[in-house]
Each structure stands twice: as structure tokens, then as C-alpha cells.
Amino acid sequence: MSAPRLLLVEDDPALAELLEFRFSAEGYAVTATPDGDEALLLAVEESPDLVVLDWMIEGTSGIEVCRRLRREKATAHVPIVMLTARGAEDDKIRGLDTGADDYVTKPFSPRELIARVNAIMRRIRPALAGETLSVGDLSLDATAHKVTRKGQVVALGPTEFRLLKFFMEHPGRVFSRGQLLDAVWGTDSDIELRTVDVHIRRLRKGIELAGSADPVRTVRSAGYALEAV
């Protein structure tokens, strides 16, 4: 599964940047624009999985963007989360049936918005549920116990899953076989160091993909690492 695409339409530069950063960290591929007209173009070109739309924006107003998105066949069913100002117009806006899937009233916490977006994404694309680690073209959903590489779902054994998860929690860092045993098998396991090699091999075999390089790096006489970025 490829990273879920998100179109962010917000004209406050500070807020836009913050949200773009947070959503990127959350594993979304974010496209941002402050302009309503440009948003309509981008919505068609990039076919995002979800649109976060500020009510007050330059160019075409947020609510108009919302209507037009619904009218266009290509974007008619994109989930839309509206950012609305708190105040007198609140009820009026809510009353208008523009087709938004959710509203978040300003001021809001990024965390709250992310939670709502994640909730919608889970509904649309169930595999996105829960906490998602993401390193390079790998992504791992801890709660759903699923791993994907470049969008392709990947089958791993329980041990390989834990091993990959540990690596993804510390991308780029080299771990000795002993450290991996402690972290993945448990501190009081009495297991041969070389056993790690075998599971590394099984992990590699599991996530191998034609045309893509092996992200697991072996560092001779030191251990293994998951290639960051």
C-alpha cells in the first residue's frame, strides 16, 4: 500500500506548515496549498485519499471548493474534513449540507485533527488503522499486525514481525546480535547468536521485492541495521 495521500488547503502559513509536518510524521503524503482554485486542480491531479479544507481561504471559498469537489466525478467521493472558525457562523456552516465528512472547529489541537483524519482513513482504508511506523518504502501497522512494502502487503512470521518492528523503531542504527536477542527475544533468552542471522534472512526473504534494494544492511563484525530513508 502506498502512503495515503492528503490534500491540505490552508492559507495560514504557520498552521499549514505545522499540519504538513505532523501529517507527514504520521505517514501521510501531504500536498498543501493556500488557494482554493489550486486545490481543485490538485484534487484532480493527485487524487488524494482525503482533503483537509479550511473554511476561510483565498481564491474560491472553502465551502465552494467543497461543493465543486462533490460535483466533479473524479473527486465526488473524497472524504473532506472542514476546518471552521468558532463563532456565530458555526451553526450556519454546520447546517449547510456541503458534503463534508467531518468538521473541526478552530482553535483545535493538531492531535485532535490527526485523530479525526486517522479515524476517517481507517473507515476508508482499514489497513491504515492504528500506529503506523514508516521507514523508506516499508510501513508497519503494529495494531493491525500488517507490513507493506511499496503498497504490497507482506507476509511475515511473528518473530520476523517483531524484528522488523524493532528495526523500524530505530532506523539506521546498527544492532549487535546480542542486542537484537535482548530486544526481540527477551533479555533472558538462551539462544545462539547465529540464530539471529537466520531470522534476518527470513525477514529479508519476506520483504524482498523485485527492483527494490534490500533495506537490511549487515555490518560485518558489528550486526545489522535497517537502512534509513
Next chain:
Amino acid sequence: MSAPRLLLVEDDPALAELLEFRFSAEGYAVTATPDGDEALLLAVEESPDLVVLDWMIEGTSGIEVCRRLRREKATAHVPIVMLTARGAEDDKIRGLDTGADDYVTKPFSPRELIARVNAIMRRIRPALAGETLSVGDLSLDATAHKVTRKGQVVALGPTEFRLLKFFMEHPGRVFSRGQLLDAVWGTDSDIELRTVDVHIRRLRKGIELAGSADPVRTVRSAGYALEAV
């Protein structure tokens, strides 16, 4: 290892001291100030990796500090964790709106705050735990076990890696073959002195780069040194 730097802005002396102690124990290099204006100066001077900011502080208010940090180019992307009073929902939310990355409501447990800070640190700087040595156009990441010269990744054998690391920990200093044997091979190694020459050669070959001078200096009848700067 370059410890992650943390700027603590808190005007309650007891709480400040407690947090400073706990964060130090957690491995952070903590700079603390009770004053908002001073915090802005320190943020530029020390370029901390993260700022913990109390909402209610002397001098410039917490939220104003937050805004100004974002406005300054040097500090625009520093993660900020706000400490807010319970029930001050508006403050909390406005804090996030101005660019804080997370908030913790008082009263909180130090453990909770530390957990949040650690979480953000992991997200922002995954390789933070990794010390990266840097001498001239060489840089060495010990935890990732990677060496680069002018950005180019360089492949070294284990011994060459340790040798270079030792040199980079003492740039410019001349070491005799005996000293190098003790430092890189271990005190109780029974190895020919001339073997060092061979590994110096292998190191040179490994990091050689067209157009760049050899940073390894031979000091006749004394030993070797890594050219500083």
C-alpha cells in the same frame, strides 16, 4: 555522544529544579530559565533540540515566546512542548495553534512529560542517540556505523573503522604505532608494530577521493595523525 539539548522555561523554582534533574538523568543537556525574554535569547544561542515551555512565566508570556520562536528562522522548527494549567482549555488550544507540538496539563507527572518529550525526540531526530564525529570533510556516525567523505558514503573494514574513529576522537594529534595498537587493537594484543602501517594504508585507500588531499599525516619516526580542519 552529543546529548540532545533541551531548553526548559519554567518559573516555579521547585518544579524547574525537579525537571532539570529528571531530564538530566534521562540524558538531556538541560538549560533552564524562568524568564521568557531570556528564553528567546537562549533558544538562538544554544539552538536546543526541544523546548519545554511553561504557559505562565515572567517576562514575555509563554504563548508569545512560542510565536516568536516560530517567527525566528533559527528556531522556527524547534519542537515545543507547552505546560498549561488545568482547565485553561483556551490556552492549551491556542498554544497548539501557534505552533506547539504537544502540551501537558498541570499537574502532571514528570514521567509523563519525559515520555512525551522522548516521543517527540524520537520522531524528530531518529538518529539522535547516534553521535556523529566530524573532522574536515570526514564524518563518522558511530551508531549507524557509517563514514562519509564530502557526503560520499565510504566503505571501511571493521579495523579501519575503529582506527578512523579513534583518530577522529583526537584530531590533529600524533600517535605512535604502539599507542594506536593499544587504542584500536586492545592493550593485550601481540601484534607487529608495522601492521599499523598496513591498516593506515587501507584506511587511506578507503577514504581517498579525487581532488581531495590525504587527511592522514605521516610523522616520520613518530607515528600518524589525522589532519585537523
Next chain:
DNA sequence: CGCTTTCGTGACAACTTCGTGACAATGACT
């Protein structure tokens, strides 16, 4: 300049470390 000392270099055999296929033991599930 000749002599001595010190260093750079290529070669190489001994040694480590790693990848891989196979296999038996285990436990879950039918």
C-alpha cells in the same frame, strides 16, 4: 653522495564472519 632508517605497497595464506539450505522439535489448529 653513499649509508641507514623509516615508510608505502602488493601479495598471500590463515582466519572470521556471513548467507543459505536442510532438518528436527514444537505447538496450534483441524
Next chain:
DNA sequence: AGTCATTGTCACGAAGTTGTCACGAAAGCG
């Protein structure tokens, strides 16, 4: 009981690394 996936170990060969040596070049020195 039987099937199946998973797991830990091992043995073997491939690949990389290491310490040593021999020889020649370079540097100091009277």
C-alpha cells in the same frame, strides 16, 4: 491423529578481513 506454520540449530561454502612479509621508494644524515 494429522497437517501446517514457526522456530532454533547446525554444517558447509562463499565472501570478506587480518597479520605478516619482502621489496623498493623516500627521507634523514654526515
